[in-house]
Amino acid sequence: MSFHICVIGCGSIATGYHGPSYTRYVALHPNVVLSACCDVDAGKAAAFRARFGFINSYTDYQEMLRTESPDAVCLAVPPPLTCQIGCDILALGYPLLMEKPPGLTVTEIDRLIMTAAASGAPNQVAFNRRYTPLVRRLKTLLTAGDAEIGIQHLRYDFTRIGRTDADFSTTAIHGIDTARFIAGCDYAHLEFRYQPLLDQGATVANVYLDGVMTSGATVHLEFCPVAGAVTERASLYAQDHTFYLNLPIWNGFDAPGRLQHLHTGVLVHDETGPQVTGSADDFVLNGFYAENAAFFDDIQAGRRPSGDVSTARQSVEIMQCIRERRIEYTLAPRG
Numbered sequence: 001m002s003f004h005i006c007v008i009g010c011g012s013i014a015t016g017y018h019g020p021s022y023t024r025y026v027a028l029h030p031n032v033v034l035s036a037c038c039d040v041d042a043g044k045a046a047a048f049r050a051r052f053g054f055i056n057s058y059t060d061y062q063e064m065l066r067t068e069s070p071d072a073v074c075l076a077v078p079p080p081l082t083c084q085i086g087c088d089i090l091a092l093g094y095p096l097l098m099e100k101p102p103g104l105t106v107t108e109i110d111r112l113i114m115t116a117a118a119s120g121a122p123n124q125v126a127f128n129r130r131y132t133p134l135v136r137r138l139k140t141l142l143t144a145g146d147a148e149i150g151i152q153h154l155r156y157d158f159t160r161i162g163r164t165d166a167d168f169s170t171t172a173i174h175g176i177d178t179a180r181f182i183a184g185c186d187y188a189h190l191e192f193r194y195q196p197l198l199d200q201g202a203t204v205a206n207v208y209l210d211g212v213m214t215s216g217a218t219v220h221l222e223f224c225p226v227a228g229a230v231t232e233r234a235s236l237y238a239q240d241h242t243f244y245l246n247l248p249i250w251n252g253f254d255a256p257g258r259l260q261h262l263h264t265g266v267l268v269h270d271e272t273g274p275q276v277t278g279s280a281d282d283f284v285l286n287g288f289y290a291e292n293a294a295f296f297d298d299i300q301a302g303r304r305p306s307g308d309v310s311t312a313r314q315s316v317e318i319m320q321c322i323r324e325r326r327i328e329y330t331l332a333p334r335g
Contacts, residue, residue, distance in 0.1 A: 193327075
């Protein structure tokens with residue numbers, strides 16, 4: 001049976017990373033049809049259609065959905081538009097893969113969660129680091145053997161070059177969420193420190209987070225948007241174990257990525273991104289192919305995707321704390 005995909009948003013992320021992922025998935029799954037793509041810029045939509053083999057292109061996503069009735073929808077639009085368009089799609093019952101962040105505030109993500117619950121539409125948030133092969137390998141190493149390795153401390157360093165965005169929090173959410181994913185639990189408490197860089201812009205700052213996870217592990221995250229390299233590096237410390245993970249971000253300084261595991265002073269695991277994936281393609285190394293494939297596979301198999309919008313709520317909440325320059329966060333009791 002044919003499986004029809006529609007895409008909303010044909011900008012740089014869709015073109016550079018999602019488009020090649022669709023092409024690869026179609027090559028491996030002959031039943032898949034790239035039905036249509038949509039962008040408010042007709043030229044972008046037409047170019048995306050021609051480049052990646054979509055049948056039709058549109059400038060109105062509602063018209064596209066009415067006409068095409070797809071089996072799955074992928075949404076990659078600017079963050080201020082994600083909540084409204086995402087809710088429109090979920091309310092119609094279409095399975096949805098949405099780019100991060102899924103809403104700019106807790107209010108927006110709660111609206112998405114409630115809309116998805118009311119319609120029953122399967123959904124997944126496209127946090128590509130959750131699907132980055134080296135991150136997945138790290139998760140496997142942490143749980144291999146007779147007993148799970150308990151993380152005592154996790155450090156995540158996140159640097160960029162010349163990112164003087166008015167709101168860098170929508171990028172920082174990647175580090176916030178990846179640390180949660182690696183730790184396998186939520187943040188219990190965080191304290192925030194800000195180092196304003198006023199010569200770079202009124203809202204530009206280095207941001208440092210220190211806290212504890214619900215597991216009891218301590219955590220330190222730092223975000224430096226105007227540093228000298230594009231990197232994301234995680235260091236994990238446990239009894240007798242240390243892990244160093246350099247992610248292959250945007251084909252940047254640490255590409256194609258590396259994961260090292262030391263046990264009582266001995267290097268017992270040392271692997272690069274291409275060794276894990278068998279590919280040197282940026283969209284594979286950075287997890288874009290795997291996240292799309294996981295979503296499409298789940299929908300075709302009738303499974304609920306594991307990374308639905310509810311799993312992103314705390315990451316959005318902490319992103320909002322950074323935007324609002326809060327100094328402390330405590331996980332609210334569940335009840």
